[in-house]
Amino acid sequence: MKLRAKIALGLGGLFVALQVVPVDRTNPPVTGEIQAPAEVKGVLKRACWDCHSNETVWPWYARVAPVSFLVRHHVKDGRRHLNFSEWAGYTPERKAKKFEECGKEVSEGKMPMTSYVLLHPEAQLTDAEKKSLAAWAGGAVND
Numbered sequence: 001m002k003l004r005a006k007i008a009l010g011l012g013g014l015f016v017a018l019q020v021v022p023v024d025r026t027n028p029p030v031t032g033e034i035q036a037p038a039e040v041k042g043v044l045k046r047a048c049w050d051c052h053s054n055e056t057v058w059p060w061y062a063r064v065a066p067v068s069f070l071v072r073h074h075v076k077d078g079r080r081h082l083n084f085s086e087w088a089g090y091t092p093e094r095k096a097k098k099f100e101e102c103g104k105e106v107s108e109g110k111m112p113m114t115s116y117v118l119l120h121p122e123a124q125l126t127d128a129e130k131k132s133l134a135a136w137a138g139g140a141v142n143d
């Protein structure tokens, strides 16, 4: 067998083997969802919910390793930092800090993540949406 064929076969075997590695794609119960004006909530649901809530819509490629590992990592990490489904359980200090970070991340264009927007064009926020989200977060901090 030619070396190239061997390499291809090896990679193919690796790809198949990776598929049996278990990936946790569970959605834990929603225990205390964040309250927000409908307009803001719509933006959050459209652009943030998949990584920052317990109601992730897992895309088909989240079933195919190694992409599944990456998606799982983003969701796990995203939920750990900020979970709108468990928001009511946060302390007032934590809420204030997260509001502040939300305004900052969105204004600076860091959230939603670029790789996510490429695959979910509907998550692209207009300048007006960014402003309204930042205004909401800013107002909430000073409540």
Ligand code: HEC
Binding pocket: 043, 044, 047, 048, 049, 050, 051, 052, 073, 074, 075, 077, 078, 081, 082, 098, 101, 102, 103, 105, 106, 111, 112, 113, 116
């Ligand atoms: C593809 C998944 C994904 C999406 C979509 C996403 N985030 Fe994130 N977010 C993450 C991850 C992962 C982190 C933690 C790592 C980091 O800070 O980059 C994070 C971190 C954050 C943080 C920082 C929290 C902290 O404690 O430092 C804020 C605030 C945030 N996201 C807000 C948002 C908002 C608001 C949206 C929607 C407009 C959004 N994110 C969309 C994955 C995502």
